[in-house]
């Protein structure tokens with residue numbers, strides 16, 4: 339193939355020599371005599387290195403994915419534990435709120451207990467006062483009873499004296515009377531005495547009665563106080579049993595809160611453990627990513643195209659002449675000197691455009707000035723540009739070899755007739771294509 343191309347080019351050069359001025363005479367292309375076997379060997383060894391790098395990168399990517407999967411498993415495990423903590427917290431808060439209401443109820447019960455205690459103490463004081471009053475009433479009663487008894491005894495004595503010891507006194511009083519008047523006086527006197535004693539006796543009996551009544555009233559009121567005390571004691575007992583029940587309930591709930599705290603504590607330890615493991619996983623992922631970056635850099639380095647040197651394949655084998663050369667020229671319409679950054683090769687429309695060297699297509703597109711154009715990266719910062727094509731045969735990313743047909747000559751874009759504008763860029767700037775074509 340190369341020799342055929344060479345022949346075509348040689349013929350073209352000869353043709354050109356006959357058609358073009360000496361300025362445009364193309365020297366015979368001296369082929370870079372690369373050993374095909376060596377070339378293949380070196381490409382084999384580099385491609386096996388690249389394959390190894392690619393395999394390593396795939397492995398690292400798989401490891402990274404696995405580490406990420408582990409991390410998300412840990413994260414979801416942690417999330418579910420955190421969810422459990424959340425619901426435990428909610429349940430605990432409910433119990434805490436309930437305990438607060440129990441505490442309030444307990445306070446009420448204890449307030450009630452205190453007021454019952456106070457009421458009992460006050461009642462006791464009243465009972466004591468009543469007892470003392472009863473005691474005093476009893477003393478008064480005893481005294482009254484004693485006075486009455488004394489009176490009674492005295493009257494009894496007088497009567498007994500009159501009827502026994504001085505049995506005839508009454509009669510003698512009557513019969514020894516000097517006159518009726520005297521007798522009446524005497525009986526009246528006796529009657530007066532008798533009446534007096536009787537009145538006294540009645541009076542004393544009334545005093546006793548009053549004392550008894552007073553005592554009885556006091557006893558009745560004390561009985562009421564006793565009754566009240568019993569009621570209060572019953573209430574106190576009731577309230578104490580309520581207090582006991584409430585205390586039991588509160589301590590049970592507090593134990594529940596304690597259990598919740600313990601559970602939450604252990605779950606939080608789990609979360610901490612998860613966090614630690616996730617952090618470790620993050621470190622592992624970071625290490626894997628660093629390794630991956632290194633491997634990718636190594637691959638990029640291995641992939642880095644290096645221009646092998648040597649002369650370009652003539653890109654427009656059907657060319658008839660150089661219609662416009664690289665360099666400063668007078669602009670046809672503006673009349674000023676302008677830089678022409680490529681070589682225009684007049685060629686029949688539809689004739690082949692060939693890749694000047696091995697490389698990768700980095701542009702295959704259309705612009706209003708360049709028409710259909712192609713750019714090929716040959717490595718070592720060397721790029722070739724092909725413009726005004728009627729058709730493009732390659733696409734971006736495609737690897738091409740020197741001499742591969744990449745398009746057809748045309749007159750698209752800013753062009754006055756079918757030709758290939760061939761440009762070369764080295765290190766980011768246009769250079770004369772002749773440096774590579776000669």
Ligand SMILES: [Zn+2]
Nearest residue numbers: 680681682759
């Ligand atoms: Zn041009």
